[in-house]
Amino acid sequence: MIFKMCKDCGETYNEEFFNWRNSKTGKRQPRCTLCEQTKRDNKKRGDRWLFKAVWTLTYHTKALNIRRGDLTKKFGWNVHKMARDAERAFKAPCPYCGKLFKEMRNGLADITLVIDNINKAPVYGENTRWACNACNGRKGKLSTSKWHRYLRHLKAWKAQQKKIRERFKVLQGAT
Numbered sequence: 001m002i003f004k005m006c007k008d009c010g011e012t013y014n015e016e017f018f019n020w021r022n023s024k025t026g027k028r029q030p031r032c033t034l035c036e037q038t039k040r041d042n043k044k045r046g047d048r049w050l051f052k053a054v055w056t057l058t059y060h061t062k063a064l065n066i067r068r069g070d071l072t073k074k075f076g077w078n079v080h081k082m083a084r085d086a087e088r089a090f091k092a093p094c095p096y097c098g099k100l101f102k103e104m105r106n107g108l109a110d111i112t113l114v115i116d117n118i119n120k121a122p123v124y125g126e127n128t129r130w131a132c133n134a135c136n137g138r139k140g141k142l143s144t145s146k147w148h149r150y151l152r153h154l155k156a157w158k159a160q161q162k163k164i165r166e167r168f169k170v171l172q173g174a175t
């Protein structure tokens with residue numbers, strides 16, 4: 001039995017857990033099969049976010065009726081940065097409604113890039129938010145001032161809900 005150390009996890013396994021690189025010369029892959037799979041999955045995941053970023057850029061080019069070069073050069077829409085930001089934002093709550101993306105269940109379709117203030121220049125990161133689709137839809141139907149009133153209402157409502165929960169806890173504790 002031949003043992004071999006995996007390049008990624010550093011563990012030593014029976015060589016059957018390393019795929020063939022070339023079965024004629026007897027060479028095997030430097031990574032164990034599990035690390036190889038993990039690497040492939042990560043790459044696929046990265047590609048998905050990059051695809052999403054490219055699609056988002058194309059979509060906004062049309063929606064804003066602006067040249068692609070203006071978005072990328074003037075306003076900092078870099079697809080690689082966008083892909084990383086979107087992936088990170090997906091792990092956090094929606095910046096508007098505070099709901100968690102992972103609880104929405106439509107995967108990447110749940111997150112979208114929103115221009116925060118449509119009356120201002122679409123500077124990436126400054127005037128854009130990776131937010132949920134529901135918020136984007138709601139925002140699209142409202143004027144900027146109505147949207148801002150809605151956000152204030154939502155904030156007040158959430159604070160009120162928190163108060164109710166706390167009061168309920170106190171009541172439960174009393175019985």
Ligand SMILES: [Zn+2]
Nearest residue numbers: 006009032035
């Ligand atoms: Zn390994």
Ligand SMILES: [Zn+2]
Nearest residue numbers: 094097132135
């Ligand atoms: Zn939202």
